[in-house]
Amino acid sequence: MGRQWGPAMKVAEQAGCVVSASRAGQPEAGSWSCSGVILSRSPGLVLCHGGIFTPFLRAGSGTLTAAGVAFLPGDSCNDDLRLHVQWSPTAPSPVGRAERGRPGLCTPHAASLAALLPPEVGSPWGLPLRDPGPPWAAAAVLVECGTVWGSGVVVAPRLVVTCRHVAPRETARVLVRPTTPKSAKIWGHVVFATQETSPYDIAVVSLEEELEGVHMPVPTKHFHEGEAVSVVGFGVFGQVCGPSVTSGILSAVVQVDDTPVMLQTTCAVHGGSSGGPLFSTCSGDLLGIVASNTRDNNTGATYPHLNFSIPITVLQPALQRYSQVGDLGGLRELDHAAEPVRVVWRLQRPLAKAPRSKL
Template sequence: MVGIAETCCVVTAFESSEKHVGEQSDYSKVHKQFSCSGVILNESHGLVLCSGHLFSRFLIRKDVLSTDFQFLLRGSFSDTLTIYVQHDYTTHPSNAITCRGRTTNPEQNRLKLTHLKAEFIVLINCLEFQTAFLELFKVSDNWRFSLGEEHADLIKDSDFLSYFALLRVPGLVKSAGKDTVHWVSSCALEKGCEVFACGSPFGSVCPDLFMNTLSKGIVSNVVGKDNAVILTDSHCLPGTEGGGLFVKEGDAAFLVGLIVSPFCWKSREWVGLTLVCSFHLILQNLAQAVNHRQSLNKLSIEVPVDVNQALLHKGLCAIIQNFPMVCLVDSNQFWGSGVLLNSQLVLTCRHVLNGKSRVVVRYKTSKRLLSVMGDVLFATKVTAPFDVAIVWLQEPLPDIIVPKLASSFKPGKSVCIIGYGVFGHSCGHSVTSGILSKVVTCQSQAAMLQTTCAVQAGASGGALVQTDTGELLGLVCSNTRDFAADVTYPHLNFCIPMSVLAPLLQAFSVTHDPTIFQKLDDAGPEVARVWRLQIRPQRHQTSRL
C-alpha cells in the first residue's frame, strides 16, 4: 500500500493578490484557497491529474460549458489563478513494490512535505462518464453530491462532475524519480472486486495528519461504456475528490479511477457510496484533445501508456458468482429486493409488496432482463415484529443457485449485502461489504443481525451473505433513520437471521402449506421489543430490609 500513497497529492488553488506568490511563499495565509486531492501521472514530466470541479469558480465565462464540450485551455480561467501541489515524499520500510514499480528505502522513513508551484494545462470532460452519469442519476430523484463546505458556492452537482484538470508541476521533476503510474482499464472491473481509495480528507487542511489516507472496499456497481461510472463502498471524505481508486495485484497497485464525489444523497438519503470515474476513459478524452490542439501535442509522449488490459483483479469476484441470487420485486409504485430460494420461490419483506397480492419479479441474466409475475403466498401482519413475505413465481427462472442457509452467526465475520438499493433495475444489483457487527439474541436464539455494510432504500428484501462461505445469513430489512435529525445511517442496518426462517422454509418444502409461516406473526414480546428498538425493562432488586 506504500506505492498508492506515494502516487497521490493535494492540489490547492486560489486567486493571488498583486503581490506575486513565489515558489516558496507561505500561501497558507491566503484568505480564500480551495483544495482537492490529485494523482501524479508522470513524475519525470511533472504531470498531475485532479478534480476539475476545483477550478469551476475560476472560469471567466461559465456559459462556455455544454454537454458536448470536451476541453478548456488556460485562457478560459482567471489570469490570477494560482495553483500549488503538496506531495508527501515519506518513504516507508519493507521495500514494498510501488505503483511505479520501484522499491522504497527503509532508511528514509520520514515525512517530507513539499509545496510546489503548478501550471494549468487543460481541463478535460470525460464524455462517457457524463453520458452514463446523466442516464443513471435522474434529476427527478433529487441527487446531491458532496464537495465539502469550501465548495458550497461552486457550480452544483452534475454540472462539473465529469471534468478533470491536468497540471504540470516543474518542481516535481527535481524531487522524484522518473516513473509513470501503472494503471488498468476499468473494463477489467466486476462487482465485488477489492479496491483501495486514496485521497486527502479535507484537502489541504492538516496534510501532515490526513494526506493520502487509504480506504478499502469493493466495487459495488459499474455503469456505462467501459464501466465509465464506478461506485464503491470505500469510505471517503470531502477533500478526497481527485484522489485515486486502485486495484492490487500481488505487491503492485494499479490506478483504475479518479474519485468524483465521496458523498451521494438521493432524496435526502445518504447512500454510503463513493462515485468514481474511469481513469482510462479520462485518458482517451485527453488524447482526443491532444489531437485537436497543436499546443497540446507534447502530451502525446508524456501521458502514461503503461496499461495491463488483461489484468482482472479478482477480490471477491471469483466467489461472488456462487452467492445467493437476488431479484427486483416491483409492486407498481414501490420496489425492493428479493432472495431467490429456488427457481420459483422468492423471499422478501412485507413492506416491499405495498399491500399487493401480485407483483412483478425482474431478474437479470447474463443475456437479458426477465420479468415474471409472482403471487404472494404469505406476508406477515403489519403488527408482527418480523417483516417477511413469500412470493411464488408463475414461471420458473433459469439457472438459479439454491443458497446454503447459515445456522450460526459470528460477530466480526466479513459479510456483504446484495440487493437492488438506490438504482433499481437501471444497472442490476449492487454489492456492499462490511462485517457482522452484532447478533441480538432472545432466549439464546438469534433474533436480529446488524452489519456495517451500506444499505439504501430498495435493498430491503436483499441477501446478507457471509463472504468466505457464501452462506445466506439473513434477509435485509432496513437501515437506520433518525427522524428528529432527518438523517439516514446506511452503515447501521437490520436483518432477520435465516435461523428464524430456515425451519419454516424446510416445512414448506414438504407440505407446500403457506400457513406454516403464520408462526412469524407470534414471535413473542421479547422479539417484538427488539424489532421495535425498545429499551429492555430494567429489573430492580427488591430490598431485603
C-alpha cells in the same frame, strides 16, 4: 436479549478514530470527516477514506480520474490542509503530542498523507455486479409490486422471499426480474405477508415458473460477529443499474433466549435494498434478509451503514415446511413473536424485570 463482544471487538474499539480535514485559518469553509483505523502508534499511522481529501487536491478532483493513476503521493494536497484525529478516551494516543483522551491536532509535517487511492478502488455506494460475479450473488432478484419495488432472494426454484413493505398484500401479483438475463421476468403472487404488527417484515412470493440457472443459496446455521459480509440488492436506481454488492462486517448478532433474532451490519443499504440477501463473503452462505437501515426522525437523515437483517435461521424451518408440504403454519407464527423480540426490533432495551404493582 444478549450479545457477545469478544476480544476482537474490544481491539477494534481501541483502534477506531475520527479523521477530519479542514483548511488552516478558514473555519467558515467547514470540514470533511470520516472514520479511520489506527494502524500504528509509533510512528503514528492512520488509515481512512481518501474522499475527504478531494477538496484539498492541488490539481483538482480530475486528478482522481486521470488515465493510469493508481495512487496519489502525499504532497498532492495543498499546504493549508490540516488533519484532526480524535480517538477513544480509553485508547493510547496514536499521533502527535496530544494527551490521552483529547483530540490530536496534526499538521502535514507531523502526519503527512502516505497516498490517496482513486474512488474506483472502493465506494460506499457499492460496486455494480458484473458477470460472472460470485455465484451466490445471482440469487438476488428485483421485486415489483404495482408501483413499489425492492429486492428479494430466491430460496427455492419457484420461491422468493422479500419484505412485507415491498409486497404487502397476500394474493397480490408480483413481477420478479432475475439478475441474468436482464430481460427475463417471471410473474408470481404473494402467498404470505406478515402483519404490520409483526416485528419480522417478511413476504413470500410463489412464482408461476421456475428460475433456471440460479444458484440456490445455502442457509447458514451459525453467525460470527466481525465476519465479512455482503448485501446484494437493487438499491437506489433499481433495474437501471442492476444489482450491486456492498460489503461490510457483521457488527452484532442480537439474541433472545440464546436465539438470534436480529443481525446488524455495516454494509451500505439504501432504498430499494429491502428484502435483499445478506451473505457471508467468505462462505457464500445466506445469513439473512435485509429489513431496514436507520433514519433520524428529527433530521430525516438516513444512515446506510447502520442496518438490520432478519436472520435466515428465523425463517428457514417455516420456509422449508411450506416448500415441502405447502403449509403456511410456520410462517403464520412470525406474527406472534414474543414481546422480547418485539422490543429488540423497536430498538429498545428490555425491562430488567417485570414491573410490579405497588398496591
